[in-house]
């Protein structure tokens with residue numbers, strides 16, 4: 001295989017951390033992805049109430065299930081955000097004169113093609129660097145983009161958000177893209193921590209394009225996260241199959257059920273795994289266990305819903321100045337453009 005040179009968008013002081021994984025995909029040197037999950041999974045499972053960090057949902061099966069969820073009639077988020085991006089990509093790219101587009105939690109990058117098309121049309125060249133913990137998502141995105149956008153420079157970064165964005169050279173004008181209302185998966189302490197670190201990592205000519213789902217009728221929200229085909233239930237419970245593989249634990253999806261509800265005080269959909277019967281869950285590698293009592297819930301994922309004006313006001317505190325705001329005719333979803341203020 002031809003030896004690839006490290007992409008120029010990686011900051012000089014970060015270059016030693018990255019190694020080539022396979023054609024077009026880069027990963028951090030060292031087994032970082034395998035070392036950290038034990039601590040993350042066990043500390044949150046030992047919390048009260050028990051919960052999990054969202055990134056564990058995305059093994060290969062989880063990424064495939066999420067793609068299928070995006071096609072569901074109940075899951076309005078993807079098609080609504082896609083329609084906004086399709087209509088507004090030319091305006092967004094004209095307002096953000098950048099050399100590089102970095103997508104956080106890119107998945108298969110299907111909606112991003114509107115931005116990439118415009119970047120190539122308006123600037124005649126472009127660099128695209130998706131950051132994702134899902135290797136299968138990065139590979140799918142690489143294959144589709146190399147086929148459809150041969151002029152695009154592609155560098156997939158297989159890493160967690162922070163490991164990825166802190167490695168991007170601040171001297172390269174960059175549009176960071178964070179779609180799918182993935183921001184809604186952060187809880188109230190994760191969200192400010194994320195934006196503090198993210199804003200510090202941004203360069204003076206950088207922008208952020210953020211997709212955020214808005215508050216709406218509770219029935220619409222609850223149906224979107226509890227679909228009639230049961231795909232969301234499979235997606236949420238699949239996290240335990242992934243954890244069993246990582247930690248050699250004995251979670252049994254036959255002994256749990258899925259439950260989703262809207263919490264109106266916290267303005268978030270909460271997705272739980274509930275024990276259908278009391279049973280012991282063992283983690284032999286770290287010689288520990290817990291008794292999962294019947295009806296006790298583990299909060300596997302949240303999806304917060306936003307008031308877009310308030311979100312813009314909040315992000316000002318992280319030196320992100322609102323540039324533009326795009327929505328759909330029903331005002332169900334917002335795509336917000338910010339500029340880093342130095």
Ligand SMILES: C[S@@+](CC[C@H](N)C(=O)[O-])C[C@H]1O[C@@H](n2cnc3c(N)ncnc32)[C@H](O)[C@@H]1O
Pocket residue numbers: 054055058063066070078104105106107108109111131132133134137159160161162179180181182
């Ligand atoms: C809700 S999906 C959104 C995918 C895509 N952006 C979209 O809009 O359809 C979240 C994506 O973020 C990735 N992800 C979740 N947590 C992550 C983390 N901490 N670091 C990097 N990627 C993460 C997942 O693998 C998944 O591809």
